[in-house]
Amino acid sequence: MNLTIYMPAITGGLLIGISACLLLLFNGRIAGLSGIINGLISPEKNEILWRTVFIVSLLGGATFHYYFFNHTPFTTDTFSPVFMITGGLLVGFGTRMGGGCTSGHGVCGLGRLSLRSLIATMTFMLTAIITVFIFRHIFNII
Amino acid sequence: MKNYFFISLSGLLFGFGLSLSAMLDRHRIINFLDITGNWDPTLLFVMFSAVLVTVVFFRFILRRHAPILDNRFRVPTRKDIDASLLVGSAIFGAGWGLAGYCPGPGFAAMTLGSINAILFTLAYITGSLLSSYYSRKLQGENKP
Numbered sequence: 001m002n003l004t005i006y007m008p009a010i011t012g013g014l015l016i017g018i019s020a021c022l023l024l025l026f027n028g029r030i031a032g033l034s035g036i037i038n039g040l041i042s043p044e045k046n047e048i049l050w051r052t053v054f055i056v057s058l059l060g061g062a063t064f065h066y067y068f069f070n071h072t073p074f075t076t077d078t079f080s081p082v083f084m085i086t087g088g089l090l091v092g093f094g095t096r097m098g099g100g101c102t103s104g105h106g107v108c109g110l111g112r113l114s115l116r117s118l119i120a121t122m123t124f125m126l127t128a129i130i131t132v133f134i135f136r137h138i139f140n141i142i
Numbered sequence: 143m144k145n146y147f148f149i150s151l152s153g154l155l156f157g158f159g160l161s162l163s164a165m166l167d168r169h170r171i172i173n174f175l176d177i178t179g180n181w182d183p184t185l186l187f188v189m190f191s192a193v194l195v196t197v198v199f200f201r202f203i204l205r206r207h208a209p210i211l212d213n214r215f216r217v218p219t220r221k222d223i224d225a226s227l228l229v230g231s232a233i234f235g236a237g238w239g240l241a242g243y244c245p246g247p248g249f250a251a252m253t254l255g256s257i258n259a260i261l262f263t264l265a266y267i268t269g270s271l272l273s274s275y276y277s278r279k280l281q282g283e284n285k286p
Contacts, residue, residue, distance in 0.1 A: 012158075020200075022151060024204075026210045038274075088262040092266035112217065123227075127235030132175040136172075
């Protein structure tokens with residue numbers, strides 16, 4: 001396997017890991033995106049500013065890379081309102097109910113060697129794989 | 143102000159990393175989840191290298207009494223495996239497979255002007271509010 005084409009993925013992953021370490025080391029917080037965003041949707045006192053700063057910086061970092069660096073071309077994205085609305089509703093509902101997403105349970109929870117996060121990560125990976133299988137190989141619509 | 147410097151730096155690195163690793167391209171995520179089709183391992187490399195860093199360094203960080211700029215760590219303490227964890231994660235996975243976005247990439251892809259990402263985010267906010275409403279209702283019913 002030619003690893004060089006995966007260098008951006010490996011470097012990007014390292015940056016995400018370093019980001020999670022900095023936030024924990026300096027501010028004692030978990031870099032879990034669903035937790036941070038849900039905490040802004042239902043705001044708690046004294047927890048609004050740091051979350052806003054993190055999210056705005058994240059959007060800034062993504063925009064900065066996208067517009068100023070060469071990046072691998074995107075797959076042509078067709079407008080899929082039904083999948084976006086259904087998917088978004090399920091992701092919003094599920095991450096709040098399950099207490100985390102790919103970053104909170106995945107990157108940070110696994111980093112803490114948390115059994116809860118390991119089980120959560122295996123569960124969402126499994127249902128995501130099953131969902132893609134059903135909608136791509138049985139119904140042929142994604 | 144210095145309290146927010148590292149929060150901002152952390153956010154910047156996270157967003158930069160997401161874009162660099164092509165995680166804002168939702169089709170790559172769906173192709174990663176498509177293990178019986180034309181499998182794309184990109185997400186595996188992203189996840190593996192990110193977790194490698196956290197597994198190595200979190201243990202040293204969490205050995206401290208407190209973070210550098212605050213008086214205590216705000217880290218989840220629960221250890222029980224309950225129905226909410228399993229059902230919630232299962233629901234999240236289904237939505238992730240359908241949309242190809244998890245929360246971070248879905249939000250970040252809005253800045254690229256993706257209408258799909260904007261719709262996803264609006265639906266995400268609605269789903270999160272519904273979940274909060276549902277859990278409050280459930281708690282209310284369980285009270286004597």
